[in-house]
Amino acid sequence: MISTKLIQGLNIARSGVYFLESLPVLAFNRFAHPHLPPPAPEQVQLLWKHILRVHEREAGRIEAGAYPWTALDWEKPWQHLRSYAEVLSDGVKVALRMRLNKTKDLGGEAAAHSAETPDYYARNFHFQTDGYFSEDSARRYDHQVEILFNGTAGVMRRSILPPLVSLLPPGNTRILELGCGAGSATRYMAETFPKAKITALDMSAPYLKVAQEKLRAYPRVDFVQGDATDTDFKDGLFDAVVSVYLMHELPLEERVKVLHEAWRLLKPAGVLVVADSLQIDDDPDLNWALERFPKIYHEPFYKNYIVTKLEDLMEREIGTRPDSDFTLLTKVCWVQKGKS
Numbered sequence: 001m002i003s004t005k006l007i008q009g010l011n012i013a014r015s016g017v018y019f020l021e022s023l024p025v026l027a028f029n030r031f032a033h034p035h036l037p038p039p040a041p042e043q044v045q046l047l048w049k050h051i052l053r054v055h056e057r058e059a060g061r062i063e064a065g066a067y068p069w070t071a072l073d074w075e076k077p078w079q080h081l082r083s084y085a086e087v088l089s090d091g092v093k094v095a096l097r098m099r100l101n102k103t104k105d106l107g108g109e110a111a112a113h114s115a116e117t118p119d120y121y122a123r124n125f126h127f128q129t130d131g132y133f134s135e136d137s138a139r140r141y142d143h144q145v146e147i148l149f150n151g152t153a154g155v156m157r158r159s160i161l162p163p164l165v166s167l168l169p170p171g172n173t174r175i176l177e178l179g180c181g182a183g184s185a186t187r188y189m190a191e192t193f194p195k196a197k198i199t200a201l202d203m204s205a206p207y208l209k210v211a212q213e214k215l216r217a218y219p220r221v222d223f224v225q226g227d228a229t230d231t232d233f234k235d236g237l238f239d240a241v242v243s244v245y246l247m248h249e250l251p252l253e254e255r256v257k258v259l260h261e262a263w264r265l266l267k268p269a270g271v272l273v274v275a276d277s278l279q280i281d282d283d284p285d286l287n288w289a290l291e292r293f294p295k296i297y298h299e300p301f302y303k304n305y306i307v308t309k310l311e312d313l314m315e316r317e318i319g320t321r322p323d324s325d326f327t328l329l330t331k332v333c334w335v336q337k338g339k340s
């Protein structure tokens, strides 16, 4: 057993490393958006207070047995440095794309992959190179997200674990993850539920391939390419359906379809867990960060997402109001089918 104080300290140090790594990225962003003023020092100070609190809270959760410390991310230094070099060199291309506001800059392999996908999806989300359409993009993705969130993306994604742990029956459950991306949250669930069979679905074949490589050590996880709004699974197959950071990238109409599809796939008493960006006034101290995000990154549906409360949308579409909890810039909503 590893000491929880040590975990907290290592996570804070890890956030410090990602903060340092973010400095050149911030300079790229400044080049791309010269008229956007930087956040005020008080806002940044408050953000860091929140970051420290989040690491303290996670250490407490691990101490209380909410999930195992093995679910955390411990990067290997050499791999991490190599990955950072790739993120930085790609950062120049991202900054140019940002500056020129090129949102459909897909060529070669990426263009071929994107041809069969819906218009809302076939774009450079976040201005990232190749959008969701290449393995290179998938390999950079988690590192880019950790830099964006000063090393708190993992702890924010792990906010799905406490509701799952408290509501999933023990034993051989079936979990479906919609929009698994490069598989980070998938691994957290695989570590936390060693007997569960997990199906990870994403629209992107290259991201699924990279997720599959990352989760080679977990044979109970399988990977399916598909559209979360309309899957091929039969009704009531899963004990839990989970999505992490999928909703804010969907137009409202598709968000609604995903909720209905998730509900259809759940068994009676199954659990729906949706983790995504915080929304306006969830934590008024952080409204500035939510307003700033789509001014920098290409996030065409985010402005609608942050004012369309997930709790209200879920209540309206599936008939039950979810519980919710906040972890820094992430909100997790959960609801059990058949329980009000």
Ligand SMILES: C[S@@+](CC[C@H](N)C(=O)[O-])C[C@H]1O[C@@H](n2cnc3c(N)ncnc32)[C@H](O)[C@@H]1O
Pocket: 121, 132, 157, 178, 179, 180, 181, 182, 183, 184, 185, 201, 202, 203, 204, 207, 226, 227, 228, 229, 243, 244, 245, 246, 249, 250
């Ligand atoms: C912001 S990323 C989040 C990925 C991952 N869950 C994470 O925590 O990093 C959104 C993911 O949703 C996927 N996605 C978007 N629309 C989708 C859809 N209609 N069906 C399935 N996957 C979709 C994208 O390919 C991408 O991998």
